[in-house]
Amino acid sequence: GQQLNQSPQSMFIQEGEDVSMNCTSSSIFNTWLWYKQDPGEGPVLLIALYKAGELTSNGRLTAQFGITRKDSFLNISASIPSDVGIYFCAGQIIQGAQKLVFGQGTGLTINP
Amino acid sequence: GAGVSQSPRYKVAKRGQDVALRCDPISGHVSLFWYQQALGQGPEFLTYFQNEAQLDKSGLPSDRFFAERPEGSVSTLKIQRTQQEDSAVYLCASSPGPRETQYFGPGTRLLVL
Numbered sequence: 001g002q003q004l005n006q007s008p009q010s011m012f013i014q015e016g017e018d019v020s021m022n023c024t025s026s027s028i029f030n031t032w033l034w035y036k037q038d039p040g041e042g043p044v045l046l047i048a049l050y051k052a053g054e055l056t057s058n059g060r061l062t063a064q065f066g067i068t069r070k071d072s073f074l075n076i077s078a079s080i081p082s083d084v085g086i087y088f089c090a091g092q093i094i095q096g097a098q099k100l101v102f103g104q105g106t107g108l109t110i111n112p
Numbered sequence: 113g114a115g116v117s118q119s120p121r122y123k124v125a126k127r128g129q130d131v132a133l134r135c136d137p138i139s140g141h142v143s144l145f146w147y148q149q150a151l152g153q154g155p156e157f158l159t160y161f162q163n164e165a166q167l168d169k170s171g172l173p174s175d176r177f178f179a180e181r182p183e184g185s186v187s188t189l190k191i192q193r194t195q196q197e198d199s200a201v202y203l204c205a206s207s208p209g210p211r212e213t214q215y216f217g218p219g220t221r222l223l224v225l
Contacts, residue, residue: 003154035216042116042203042216043155088154094211099145099168102154 006089006103013079014111021087021106022073029091032065032072033100037086046087047074076108084110114138116217118204124223125194133189133220137206144187145214146179149201158202161187162210194224 006023013019023032031050035043047058049065049072056063062075072089086107090100117136125131137144143162147155148171157171163184172179176194181187191198201221205214 003156006154040218042205042218044216045213048213090154098143098207098211099157099160099171100147100155100214102156104154105152 004089004091004101004103006106008106009104010107010109012109012111015079015081017079019076019079019083019108020073021089022071023089023091023103024071025091025101026070027091027101028069029101030069030094031092032063033090033092034061034063034072034074035088035090035102037088037105039085043088079108079110081110081112084108116204116206116215118202118217118220120220121218122221122223124225127196127224128193129224130190130192131194131222133191133202133222135187135189135204135206135217137185137187137204138208138215139185140208141206141215142184142209143207143212143214144181145205145207146187146189147203147205148173149203149219151200155203158189191222194222196224198222199224 004025034046037043047063052069054065060077086105089103119134146158149155159179160168161181176192178190201219203219205216207214
């Protein structure tokens with residue numbers, strides 16, 4: 001099935017470091033979303049982006065919707081242990097079912 | 113409960129067995145989605161309901177997969193004659209209406225032996 005290209009696949013960082021991950025697609029999306037998934041749980045929405053070029057922050061998280069509408073990035077500043085998990089980007093087309101198309105995920109591990 | 117709930121949380125089935133997975137969406141949410149998440153992958157869309165109407169089932173991998181939402185609230189995903197490749201986490205999500213934020217349940221982990 002269609003998936004977005006998300007990188008890096010995994011990250012191993014020290015507590016307090018900044019993190020950056022991105023997502024690209026060959027298709028245009030109207031909405032970009034970033035989710036976090038903890039083990040044994042469903043994805044939880046972190047940030048939603050609705051306009052090309054939009055830059056949005058949620059606490060230590062910042063995400064941008066690419067101008068071409070085919071990419072997005074997520075930055076996490078000053079990482080803390082609870083940031084550990086798998087981060088997924090998702091694109092959404094507002095016509096039709098509004099289904100989400102997900103990336104493969106970025107696994108984040110933090111060394112204290 | 114405030115969130116989306118799913119049951120059972122874990123299911124082990126023998127190959128060829130039929131299974132039924134239940135989703136209780138957030139009360140009042142019009143839209144309901146099912147996704148399949150293979151190990152180490154992102155979720156992939158299976159099907160979408162708006163109230164009781166199944167408006168998109170393009171992601172269902174075969175005719176062994178069937179979903180229903182007869183009263184526009186609880187939904188059931190049924191898999192007939194399960195195969196090993198059906199082993200995955202099945203996620204349900206609901207949203208207040210079209211184009212609104214989707215809230216995910218914890219998923220049902222299906223293992224087919």
